[in-house]
Amino acid sequence: MTRLALTLAAALLGTTALAEPTATGDLGLVIERATGSVLLVDQSDRAALARIGGLGDLSHASLVYSPDQRFAYVFGRDGGLTKVDIVTREIAGRVVQAGNAIGGAISDDGELVAVSNYEPGGVRVFDADTLELVADIPTGGKTIGLVDAPGRRFVFTVWDSGESWIADFSGPGMRTTRIPGMGKNPYDALITANGRTYITGLFGQDGLTALDLWAETPEPIRVLPGYGRGQQEMPVYKMPHLEGWAHTGAEFVLPAVGHHQVLWVDAATLTETGRTETYGQPVFAMARPDGRHVWVNFAHPLNDTIQVIDSVSKQVIHQFKPGPAVLHMEFTPRGHEVWISVRDAGKVMVYDTQTFEKLREIEADSPSGIFFTARAHRTGL
Amino acid sequence: MAERRNRPPRRGWLLRALTVMVTSLAGAAFAADPEAPAPDAEALKRLVHQDCGSCHGLTLRGGLGPDLRAETLQHYDTEVLTGVILDGIPDTAMPPWRPLMNEAEAEWVARYLLTPEEDR
Incomplete structure (x- = not known):
């Protein structure tokens, strides 16, 4: 905390440092969810x-x-879109757009910023420079899984109608x-690194639905349509997030819904290649x-734990408890x-991914998402 | 395209409400039961905002789940809300919280949700 106070003081003294x-390139922002602030980290x-x-x-x-x-373009729950200048460490623009x-998401050329909204349901697209409204796309429902795709495109899905x-x-x-017919209650989506x-993951039915964006007219492709069949479902106290693509040769890994498992899928055929039982949802x-390990965290009330899975053996090789509410x-x-x-520990913890040793704790106020600037150069992030 | 199965069958609202009312009337039993300590208000408050907030928003204005602010919920009574918290709503994303809390705690949460923000 002293370090932070000193650094903050130095930042306030200002101009010489600037x-x-x-x-x-090695900076990042941590969302401090309760206080409406972001922490700039090195x-x-x-x-x-x-x-x-x-x-x-x-x-x-x-x-x-x-x-x-x-x-950084920060998307708040209250509909605020805030443009933060991490060089001057100031807010460069802000609109409450919904x-x-x-x-x-941001377009591949960096010129457009799109926000997906629950209320009113849809997507609004803004000029990345001025934050002026460029396009309003009402979808008639809660809109999730918004990503950028190559060719100045955005892809998103509607929870209520199951339409992408x-x-x-x-x-x-x-x-x-x-594209209708994606499935019942899609809750999130991802795009692969090559775009x-x-x-989309589905809450209302088993499995997931994929789109091949290279196709002339993309059609819904069912993925693992029966993975949970015949098994007792467990309550889901937090919806999973889809963000992760394991290049273990040719597989990706996804969290199951209502089952304490992660699912392995062949990237070319979109068929299941394995399941790993996990500690929680x-x-x-x-x-x-590098794709060699997959790190998994869990929903309440098992959210104090992380498991590390080896992507070759698909076995859990390490489990530890960083603290309350990971x-x-x-x-x-x-x-x-x-x-x-x-x-709930009020900390960001830094671990060595080879030795699993904790290297540092950084004080933060109710930290949630951590975003390094390297994301700037990756499709879908 | 299997619909999700094995969900608990939908129980009648009346039955549920009655069950909750009976257990609420027996409220003194909770206090007397050494196995069920009084609800921990701070812990439950945190749970409401942080964990219910996963779907309903940290400020309870709604997200994938509906708006839970007191003014929005006024047409529900404590018993019905307690039942929804404990048993969830079948065929929706609202899970049953019974595995994680007892009836006294669920009732505390229901009362908290119905209390206007400025009076909490």
Whole structure:
């Protein structure tokens, strides 16, 4: 805390520090959900540099970065879209664009920022520079799983109607394509790192649904349609997040819903290649950047634990309890460390991913999402 | 395209409400039962905002789940809400919390939700 106070004081003294160019490639932001602030962190120094407040309700907040890794666009739950300048450590712009929002994405060229909203349901697209409204896309329902896709496109899905939309901004106007029949109550989605496959998880029925975005007219492709059949479902106290793609050769890994398992899927055929029993309902199943290990955290009330799964043997090789309410994990871009937010401990904890040794604790106020600037250069993040 | 199965069958609201009312009338029994300590208000408050908040929003204004602010819930009574908390709502994302809390705790949560924010 002293370190943070000193750094904050140094930041406030200001201008001399800013005379030096600020390299942002190893920086990151941690969402402090209860206080409506973000904590600027330095990955190399494993330290907090500054706190930027005034961002509104940040429960379930997320953010994306501009291609130059200078600006973060923070999507708040209250519909606030805040542009944070991590070089000057100030808010560079803010609009409250809806009543209840759930996440966002930035176009491949960095010019458009899209926000998906629960209320009023739909997606709004803004100019990344000025935050002026570019397009309003009402969907008539709670809109989830918004990602960017190559070619100035955004893809998103509607919880209520089970319909996916592709909004294409490559031409002079916007063109939308609607794909019905994705399934009952899609709760989140991901896009693979190459931008080809979009996968939605379903709450209302077993399995997932994929779209091949390379197809002329993408059609819903059922994935693991019967994975939970015949098994007793367990209550889901927190919806899983889909964000993780394990390059273990050719598989990816996803959290099951209503079952204490992660599911392994062949990326080419979209068929199941295995299941691993886990400690609880997985929330995030995230592959270390090299794909060798998958780190999994769990829903309430088992959210004090992390399991590490070897992606070759598909066995749990390590389990530990960082502390109460582990909400998110973020790997350094080459995977040597993982940063873990432990909300009720008020700390971000940094671990060595080879030895599993804890390297540092950083004070943070109810930390949730951790976002390193390297995300700026990755499709879907 | 299997619909999710094995959900607990939907029990009648009346039966549920009655069950809850009977157990509520026996409220003194909770206090007298050494196995069931008084609800821990701070822990439950945290649970409401942090864990119910996963779906209903930290400020309870709604998310994937509906708005749970007191003014929105006024047309429900404590018994019905207690029942929903304990047993969930079949065929929706609302899970039963019975595995994680006892009836006195669920009732505390129901009363908390019905209390206007400024009076909590």
